Amino acid sequence: MARATLYVCMTCKxxxxxxxxxxxxxxxxxxxxxxxxxxxGVDIISVECLSACTQGCSVALTKAGAWGYVYGRLSPENAxxxxxxxxxxxxxxxxxxxxxxxxxxxxxxxxxxxPPLGASPxxxxxxxxxxxx
Amino acid sequence: MARATLYVCMTCKxxxxxxxxxxxxxxxxxxxxxxxxxxxGVDIISVECLSACTQGCSVALTKAGAWGYVYGRLSPENAxxxxxxxxxxxxxxxxxxxxxxxxxxxxxxxxxxxPPLGASPxxxxxxxxxxxx
Numbered sequence: 001m002a003r004a005t006l007y008v009c010m011t012c013k014x015x016x017x018x019x020x021x022x023x024x025x026x027x028x029x030x031x032x033x034x035x036x037x038x039x040x041g042v043d044i045i046s047v048e049c050l051s052a053c054t055q056g057c058s059v060a061l062t063k064a065g066a067w068g069y070v071y072g073r074l075s076p077e078n079a080x081x082x083x084x085x086x087x088x089x090x091x092x093x094x095x096x097x098x099x100x101x102x103x104x105x106x107x108x109x110x111x112x113x114x115p116p117l118g119a120s121p122x123x124x125x126x127x128x129x130x131x132x133x
Numbered sequence: 134m135a136r137a138t139l140y141v142c143m144t145c146k147x148x149x150x151x152x153x154x155x156x157x158x159x160x161x162x163x164x165x166x167x168x169x170x171x172x173x174g175v176d177i178i179s180v181e182c183l184s185a186c187t188q189g190c191s192v193a194l195t196k197a198g199a200w201g202y203v204y205g206r207l208s209p210e211n212a213x214x215x216x217x218x219x220x221x222x223x224x225x226x227x228x229x230x231x232x233x234x235x236x237x238x239x240x241x242x243x244x245x246x247x248p249p250l251g252a253s254p255x256x257x258x259x260x261x262x263x264x265x266x
Contacts, residue, residue: 007247007248007257010258045257046257046258047248047257047258048258048259048260049246050245050246050247051202051243051244051246052244052245052246055245058245060245060247060248062247062248062250063250064250068201068247069184070203070244070245070247072245110184111184111185111244111245112183112184112185112188112191112193112203112205112244112245113182113183113184113185113203114183114193114195114201114203115138115140115180115193117138117197124140124178124179124180124181125143125179125180125181126181
């Protein structure tokens, strides 16, 4: 099973002014996510911008052969749920964690997803119900 | 240079009710994008959902070793601009087309982007100006 990467946008201001010397919200989220050990199979890596600034704070999940996901409107309080979702993503076959097993923020705060490179029509157009996308 | 894939969400309703028998807005966008020859180096592939439903219609651009991008709030009238942006993306080193060379809709209607797998810190945190993200 390929390892998953959880990218955390470090520079996100979440639409708020940041007091000089204070950590931007994105850096606060990164600190919360890396306060303990990372989940099994997950590397947590900081990135400067995920171009989701109007929906920050944001994170992206990706791994070889899997759908990549971007989630937004996140805060440090969501850290445990994000890590739980990342662990389930890492353990999945192609990034598609069954709908009911996803943390609520992953169900409700997905910004977008990108198909795996070279994905088959069966993966791209399974005629799946929209709710499980 | 790796080929780029332009994924088009076929099922997108763009938040509107679709009259029975009418093509959903996503399928209309796909038809507009595939009406002529695809740009050099670009494959255009349909997909059922990019999980960007609140910002549809949407497309995703991806290629091996490159940042993946998702764009939204698109309509068939944007087809030429999307194809131009896809061609520039395909010709780029790692998906990063210089800001001024991007079509306006790519500058203004980016929903999110995902780093390339195994990207180096130089790519992930270049301390680049946010405007070029």
